[in-house]
Amino acid sequence: MREALEMKYRSLYGCHFHAETNITITPGATYAIYTALATIIETGDEVIVLEPAYDSYIPNIIVQGGIPVCVPLIAPTFAVDWQKVNEAVTSRTKAIIMNTPHNPGGYVWTKEDMLELKKIVQRKQIYLISDEVYEHLTFDGRKHESVLAYPELYANAFVIYSFGKVFHATGWKMGYCIAPDGLSNEFRKMHQFLSFSCNTPMQYALAEYLKHPEPYLQLPDFYEAKRDFFMALIRDLPFTVHESSRGTYFQTLGYDKISSLGDKEFAAWLTREIGVACIPFSAFYQSGKDDHLVRFCFAKKEETLIQAASRLKKLNAFL
Numbered sequence: 001m002r003e004a005l006e007m008k009y010r011s012l013y014g015c016h017f018h019a020e021t022n023i024t025i026t027p028g029a030t031y032a033i034y035t036a037l038a039t040i041i042e043t044g045d046e047v048i049v050l051e052p053a054y055d056s057y058i059p060n061i062i063v064q065g066g067i068p069v070c071v072p073l074i075a076p077t078f079a080v081d082w083q084k085v086n087e088a089v090t091s092r093t094k095a096i097i098m099n100t101p102h103n104p105g106g107y108v109w110t111k112e113d114m115l116e117l118k119k120i121v122q123r124k125q126i127y128l129i130s131d132e133v134y135e136h137l138t139f140d141g142r143k144h145e146s147v148l149a150y151p152e153l154y155a156n157a158f159v160i161y162s163f164g165k166v167f168h169a170t171g172w173k174m175g176y177c178i179a180p181d182g183l184s185n186e187f188r189k190m191h192q193f194l195s196f197s198c199n200t201p202m203q204y205a206l207a208e209y210l211k212h213p214e215p216y217l218q219l220p221d222f223y224e225a226k227r228d229f230f231m232a233l234i235r236d237l238p239f240t241v242h243e244s245s246r247g248t249y250f251q252t253l254g255y256d257k258i259s260s261l262g263d264k265e266f267a268a269w270l271t272r273e274i275g276v277a278c279i280p281f282s283a284f285y286q287s288g289k290d291d292h293l294v295r296f297c298f299a300k301k302e303e304t305l306i307q308a309a310s311r312l313k314k315l316n317a318f319l
């Protein structure tokens, strides 16, 4: 499977790393993120986390004795505030965790974002943990900017992926970490005593499937169609749409026209009374910051999306 992955990334980004020395197969991306953090953090090290953030990052830092330094992204698009990121860098900064395309906000980093990051790592040696699990889920012609395509960034990076998103196999827990020789070596010392190895039959099966690039190359169109289908269904509903999702399979919606409840209470109420579940954004902030935004997932069958929209129509009665 490592050889198949080497071929995949060579054809995608023209990058030159080696199956043997640079790719480590892991039981999922969440595990790979934990292992990368455990590899580099010493007590008191600061790690910059851009919030809202995938929920494992902060507990993973704390359990290693590190200090999460949270920098807010710019709601409601969740673009990166580079001035704030720069201000957060101190002499104790060990790493930055980045995630593009971004869960939960659906923002997709641009080339300019990568160049801003490059300026920071040129100024100070910082490790990057780049969570790229939604690598193929970008819409409206946007291109995924991978750390693998920027040698100056890759030099100090753990770049992390998951088959959960790429092959619709969440729960199978198969992922991988790509890193330069020295970092891969250290990562594997940690991996040795965490899971030691990964499901071999699954690796043969995924290697076989990876020979065909069409399924992952068609993913942007597949999910863009689902996003558009979902957006058309909710057009006449009283949510505020700041913009259509740029990537991932999540859509951010505002609910100020419907309710003045806090986002957690609103999400619980919507699930209980209307029968459609969403996730409150405050759950992705250490501070519980509440911008009255919720995240809907459109990675569903069309009939499920239609049923959800028909239940959500009841919201018009609350206006």
Ligand SMILES: Cc1ncc(COP(=O)(O)O)c(C=O)c1O
Pocket: 027, 028, 029, 030, 031, 054, 099, 103, 131, 133, 161, 162, 163, 164, 170, 171, 173, 174, 175
């Ligand atoms: C940003 C992000 N990173 C990592 C993961 C987890 O990937 P895996 O299932 O391979 O652990 C997810 C899954 O929701 C995610 O959204």
